[in-house]
Amino acid sequence: xKKHLIGRPVPRKEGRAxxxxxxxxxxxxxxxxxxxxxxxxxxVPRGRIKGISFGEGIPWHEFTIVTAKDIPGENYVALIAHDxxxxxDGAVNHSEEPVVLLAHPEKYLLxxxxxxxxxxxxxxxxxxxxxxxxxxxxxxxxEDNLFKSYSVEKGNVDEVWARADFIxxxxxxxxxxxxxxxxxxxxxxxxxxxxxxxxxxxxxxxYYVHKALMALFGLPADKVRVIQSETGGGFGGKEEYPSMIAxxxxxxAWKSGKPVKIIYDRAEDMAATTKRHPSRTRHRTAVSxxxxxxxxxxxxxxxxxxxTTLSPVVLSRGTIHAPGPYFCPNVRIRSRAVxxxxxxxGAFRGFGAPQxxxxxxxxxxxxxxxxxxxxxxxxxxxxxxxxxxxxxxxVIRENVNMNHLLERALVLSDYHAKTARFARENSGQRRKxxxxxxxxxxxxxxxxxxxxxxxxxxxxxxxxxGRVRVLAASTEIGQGTNTIFSQIxxxxxxxxxxxxxxxxxxxxxxxxxxxxxxxxTCMVVGKLVEAAALGLxxxxxxxxxxxxxxxxxxxxxxxxxxxESHGPLKSSSQYQPPPGIHWDDATYYGDAYGTYAWAxxxxxxxxxxxxxxxxxxxxxxxxxxxxxxxxxxxxxxxxGGVAQAIGYALYExxxxxxxxxxxxxxxxYIMPTAVDVxxxxxxxxxxxxxxxxxxxxxxxxxxxxxxxxxIVNAIENATGVSIHHIPVMxxxxxEALAVTEKAVERA
Amino acid sequence: MPDRVNxxxxxxxVNGETLxxxxxxxxRLLDVLRQELRLTGxxxxxxxGECGACSVWIDGEIANSCLVPVLQVAGSEIKTIEGIxxxxxxxxxxxxxxxxxGAQCGICTPGMxxxxxxxxxxxxxxxxxxxxxxxxxxxxxxxxYMKIFEAVVRACQATGVKA
Ligand code: FES
Ligand code: FES
Numbered sequence: 001x002k003k004h005l006i007g008r009p010v011p012r013k014e015g016r017a018x019x020x021x022x023x024x025x026x027x028x029x030x031x032x033x034x035x036x037x038x039x040x041x042x043x044v045p046r047g048r049i050k051g052i053s054f055g056e057g058i059p060w061h062e063f064t065i066v067t068a069k070d071i072p073g074e075n076y077v078a079l080i081a082h083d084x085x086x087x088x089d090g091a092v093n094h095s096e097e098p099v100v101l102l103a104h105p106e107k108y109l110l111x112x113x114x115x116x117x118x119x120x121x122x123x124x125x126x127x128x129x130x131x132x133x134x135x136x137x138x139x140x141x142x143e144d145n146l147f148k149s150y151s152v153e154k155g156n157v158d159e160v161w162a163r164a165d166f167i168x169x170x171x172x173x174x175x176x177x178x179x180x181x182x183x184x185x186x187x188x189x190x191x192x193x194x195x196x197x198x199x200x201x202x203x204x205x206x207y208y209v210h211k212a213l214m215a216l217f218g219l220p221a222d223k224v225r226v227i228q229s230e231t232g233g234g235f236g237g238k239e240e241y242p243s244m245i246a247x248x249x250x251x252x253a254w255k256s257g258k259p260v261k262i263i264y265d266r267a268e269d270m271a272a273t274t275k276r277h278p279s280r281t282r283h284r285t286a287v288s289x290x291x292x293x294x295x296x297x298x299x300x301x302x303x304x305x306x307x308t309t310l311s312p313v314v315l316s317r318g319t320i321h322a323p324g325p326y327f328c329p330n331v332r333i334r335s336r337a338v339x340x341x342x343x344x345x346g347a348f349r350g351f352g353a354p355q356x357x358x359x360x361x362x363x364x365x366x367x368x369x370x371x372x373x374x375x376x377x378x379x380x381x382x383x384x385x386x387x388x389x390x391x392x393x394x395v396i397r398e399n400v401n402m403n404h405l406l407e408r409a410l411v412l413s414d415y416h417a418k419t420a421r422f423a424r425e426n427s428g429q430r431r432k433x434x435x436x437x438x439x440x441x442x443x444x445x446x447x448x449x450x451x452x453x454x455x456x457x458x459x460x461x462x463x464x465x466g467r468v469r470v471l472a473a474s475t476e477i478g479q480g481t482n483t484i485f486s487q488i489x490x491x492x493x494x495x496x497x498x499x500x501x502x503x504x505x506x507x508x509x510x511x512x513x514x515x516x517x518x519x520x521t522c523m524v525v526g527k528l529v530e531a532a533a534l535g536l537x538x539x540x541x542x543x544x545x546x547x548x549x550x551x552x553x554x555x556x557x558x559x560x561x562x563x564e565s566h567g568p569l570k571s572s573s574q575y576q577p578p579p580g581i582h583w584d585d586a587t588y589y590g591d592a593y594g595t596y597a598w599a600x601x602x603x604x605x606x607x608x609x610x611x612x613x614x615x616x617x618x619x620x621x622x623x624x625x626x627x628x629x630x631x632x633x634x635x636x637x638x639x640g641g642v643a644q645a646i647g648y649a650l651y652e653x654x655x656x657x658x659x660x661x662x663x664x665x666x667x668x669y670i671m672p673t674a675v676d677v678x679x680x681x682x683x684x685x686x687x688x689x690x691x692x693x694x695x696x697x698x699x700x701x702x703x704x705x706x707x708x709x710x711i712v713n714a715i716e717n718a719t720g721v722s723i724h725h726i727p728v729m730x731x732x733x734x735e736a737l738a739v740t741e742k743a744v745e746r747a
Numbered sequence: 748m749p750d751r752v753n754x755x756x757x758x759x760x761v762n763g764e765t766l767x768x769x770x771x772x773x774x775r776l777l778d779v780l781r782q783e784l785r786l787t788g789x790x791x792x793x794x795x796g797e798c799g800a801c802s803v804w805i806d807g808e809i810a811n812s813c814l815v816p817v818l819q820v821a822g823s824e825i826k827t828i829e830g831i832x833x834x835x836x837x838x839x840x841x842x843x844x845x846x847x848x849g850a851q852c853g854i855c856t857p858g859m860x861x862x863x864x865x866x867x868x869x870x871x872x873x874x875x876x877x878x879x880x881x882x883x884x885x886x887x888x889x890x891x892y893m894k895i896f897e898a899v900v901r902a903c904q905a906t907g908v909k910a
Contacts, residue, residue: 027781642891
């Protein structure tokens, strides 16, 4: 039996279809008699709907028109809370809130009609900022504008301040960020009242859509079918919002009796769908004179927008990651997700962690400076060691060595020589260069008992030809699900790569293996693929058909004989938590994640002090992610994540105007292009994790966490200017430089 | 509006085949390719000339088909992603995109391949800067571009076996 695929760069399973243009995305699908759907949105951030009228000059009788009163089941998008309506009924809480749906066979007429629908809305006073929401200027959600709050307590932080040699405080902010997958959100629905509802579309989580449609139509599980079409990027942006569009398309299909396609154009996608939560973090840190962390008090707040969506979970991850990969005996974290009248913020790669890690890694540079240590020496003295506990009391059992990762990253980036050289050469130069780094970790899989609740299942099925099909709801969204599942299944069974088929996620045929989020697909679901493969093998061995040391041909014979005498050959596997994992949701205490990926990222930047342009010239990403299943795909994940994080740090500025995204176009919301990215140099350390497939951990979100603070630390190193928010736009750099110059003049 | 404007008859060559099609003169080439000709390999990412997902060649020049009224291509030669491979034989750039990991979600890939092949036809051995400039009009949100640059380099190394 050969094992040879894991660790090798086999060709992407669906690569050929993608490079030839044959891969079918939702907008490539056409159904006979299909209508197009459009959404009429409130345009008022908060108010009461008084009336809906349909303007002159439009043949309204040709249109299918849906409002809240047409909804057959529940008018909410089923997720965590049931507060977000599919269609506003009475109240509107953000300016992109859907109110009326229209369908028509002609797209151009649809657009005219959308503009001819007039909503009469009595405006109420909106809330747009974290501060206004916290101060309860208006109560816009629940009793106190709070979707969720957590508190984490370790040791006794109240008594450290008196004995601390240094106390350092700081406040940090991060802006919203658009996922900007190049394929916008879209769905096609067929809905026939007697038969049920079927949707095809771009998505990460077929079973989220399934659950939402069941509630919306009041249908049982077997009357709702959700099929993923090829998906042109997700990054979290297709975790929850597809439930909304799928519901809208299905409502129009239900009423019209025809298939309905809704594809958002770029402006609508950017403005109306979820973005990364803006955040504010306050740190108060007590340190001894030998540079040891004594106490950390962290206040972390995220802006959830108008409805709950995933904010409680985003907040949870941000909270747990807020103290970073450091050991501190006394920690208090208080965190809150607040409501504002912006479109709901949601999942985006990193899921709360990029926000709190930005704050921490900027703050620790400030602390290091205050106590007179270099950023690297201060971190060295405080990195968490095996056997020590995190803020939630989790004992680190893996053999993490952050010091080693730091050393390697500093050597690979030539950090010491370059910082010394830049310090010498910068003075008097218009273009100043600097180096910065960030150290961080990212928990893989759902937080706490999340995976236990999900109880994911994967099935494998063998054909008489000895081919093996993987049945899982995990979606291929570019990250490589199809390829790594094939590698894992093939190696577990000793088969060739090509004898594994991955079934397209379709809720009518695949079991619920949970959502494709949280860096869980490889580590958690991949492990189930491995276990189900071993189960299949055991069945064949147990039946006496499969000899020891079999060949692929022997496997085929065994499948054939088994199926002839016993019927279908299937194996399934369900998630079991690794032994010794404990989590208490009530006290927020215990093993927050089964394991973590650990990393140190280094950025080299050039800052032009006249034009205020910032360039990233080199980027080194060193990480420990367990066994690397596919070196090319893994490096591709890191490079893509770093590029997104460069955008987060420097370019991607969501401009708000009365709760609406003002720059909802690729022309004025700028993401990194081929000329903006530095060489991104990726290095892996591999410490196999016993509970991942072949020792793998999760890595998809990790690269989003560390690049922004590394870059802003490098800007500080280049200019001496300390910036506490991202994105760092030229105007904010200009301001910060001006403030520093004034301070220097005064001194 | 289109129902008050007559469709025009437009003759052009698409992937080597001469076609005569009826379309509204101001219809976007992108829509005509995708909807009338069912050549759905050409993608729409922004509809405003920013992302390059809709890249095709018009008379050998790379163009954003979302910005081109179909009337403008009367008499022209158009090439789309469907015309890049020779039968089953992939173009060296397509092969390199697969082996280097240049395609992740794949939505930018047809446009990226069109831009990359076009670049190599004009500049068979581009420098790194030329590669970056040649692909600057094509946005990719997945890869961070590194593997795409690698693919272009590998494709020029393989030029000898180019289809
Ligand atoms: S769709 Fe044409 S450039 Fe984006
Ligand atoms: S591969 Fe997804 S946008 Fe380029």
